[in-house]
Amino acid sequence: MFKHFVLWIGTLLILIAPTNHASEPQIVVTIKPIHALVSGIMDGVGTPYLLLPGGESPHSYSLHPSQVRRLHRATVVVWVGPSVETFLEKTMTTLSDKIQILRLIEVPGLSLLKVRESKAWETHHLHPDNEFEIDPHIWLSPDNAKIIVQAIAQTLSQIDANNAARYTANATRLVEQLEQFDQTLKQQLAxxxxxxxxxxxxxxxxxxxxxxxxxxxxxxxxxxxxxxxxxxxxxxxxxxxxxxxxxxxxxxxxxxxxxxxxxxxxxxxxxxxxxxxxxxxxxxxxxxxxxxxxxxxxxxxxxxx
CATH class of the missing domain: 3.40.50.1980 (Nitrogenase molybdenum iron protein domain)
Known part of the structure; x- marks a missing residue:
């Protein structure tokens, strides 16, 4: 009787014990191209949450209450910056200091290009923030994508040390894929x-x-x-x-x-x-x-x- 009771208690503890899924870091990513890179890094660990899943414009989107709650529950929020995700700028200032915010436009090592200003491209509106002088579409360079992947993997490894080896391995594989893919596109576009x-x-x-x-x-x-x-x-x-x-x-x-x-x-x-x-x-x-x-x-x- 006592033996069966012990087995029953053991089974119950297994059922109610927190699973690895529950302990996954909660990663929120704003736009689809960056979400894809984060998904590759998190392969085998979890799935990041995507704020803009369809064809919405990140300049003018309005957050749903459920998305605001998701942001406040996040472990890490990954975005490019206010020059892309204009809709998110105010909300980001309300998040807890415990939430790690990765602002990709500030990642060291990126090749940054200034916004083009001429009649062909139209004159860029002046903005007090120097960041708005930089073209923010940084993800469209495969070289920048490789640096972004490494920065994200480093951030995830710091907040989730148990899965650091997997993040690192995934990032290494993803960088190799980007390099091979880049060579293919160079030949195609030549x-x-x-x-x-x-x-x-x-x-x-x-x-x-x-x-x-x-x-x-x-x-x-x-x-x-x-x-x-x-x-x-x-x-x-x-x-x-x-x-x-x-x-x-x-x-x-x-x-x-x-x-x-x-x-x-x-x-x-x-x-x-x-x-x-x-x-x-x-x-x-x-x-x-x-x-x-x-x-x-x-x-x-x-x-x-």
Whole structure:
């Protein structure tokens, strides 16, 4: 009788004991490309929570109450910074000091590019924060992605020492994948390096700089603001003068502008997406994001007039 009682107590303790899943660090990530990198680092440990799972704009998104609660329960919050996730800036100031915040734009070693300021790209709005002088789309450079992976792995290893070896191993494997993938894209994009094109807004500078591409301007400064009639007139003149082959819209924003801009011309239209609006969230979505961009550029630009 006593033996059965002991066995029953032992079974009960096993059932109510905290599992490894319950003790996982609660990681909140803002946008899909960064979430993909964090997911790869956490493979075998847990799954990070993604704040913006669809095609929402990080400039104008409104948090749901459940998402605010999730942020306040987080162990680590990973974001780029207020120049990308504008909607999150105020909420971040309300989080407990116990929550570790990883602001990726401040990670040492990144190759940072200044926002382009000219008539082709429109004049950038002045902002008192020097951070807004930096182009924040840092994840679109594979070199930056490798540094981001290492920074995230280091942060997770510090707050979850029990899984540090796994984070490190996953990060090492992910960096190797990024290097191999980068070589593939370089070969794919080499034939179109000199071909001029226009983008919807200036979000791709890191990708263009890394692969030596020839973007010559943007339709609008901000994806949320419609360009003036004068701006569209200037752009139509530029299409002819610079023999632009393709104009790219984005899935989240009004593509009718592109149709208006290229109407009556031989300029083709394509789609570029810096956030992966339609991608399934997960480890592979970072690679799919960049691969889709490369495919779209090559398909549109290599087509003869």
């Amino acid at each position: 034939p179109i390096k000199e071909l001029p094109y226009l983008v919807f807004h200036d979000a791709y500078q890191y990708f263009e700089h890394h692969y030596g591409l020839t973007a010559v301007g943007a339709i609008t400064l901000s994806p949320e603001s419609r360009p003036s009639v004068r701006r569209l007139y200037q752009l139509r003149a530029r299409l002819k003068k610079q023999q632009i082959r393709c104009v790219f819209s984005e899935p989240q924003f009004e593509s009718a502008l592109v149709a208006t801009l290229i109407e009556g011309s031989l300029v083709r239209r394509g789609i570029l997406d810096p956030l992966g609006a339609d991608l399934v969230a997960g480890t592979e979505s970072y690679f799919t994001l960049l691969s889709n961009m490369a495919d779209s550029l090559k398909q549109c630009l290599q087509t003869d007039f």
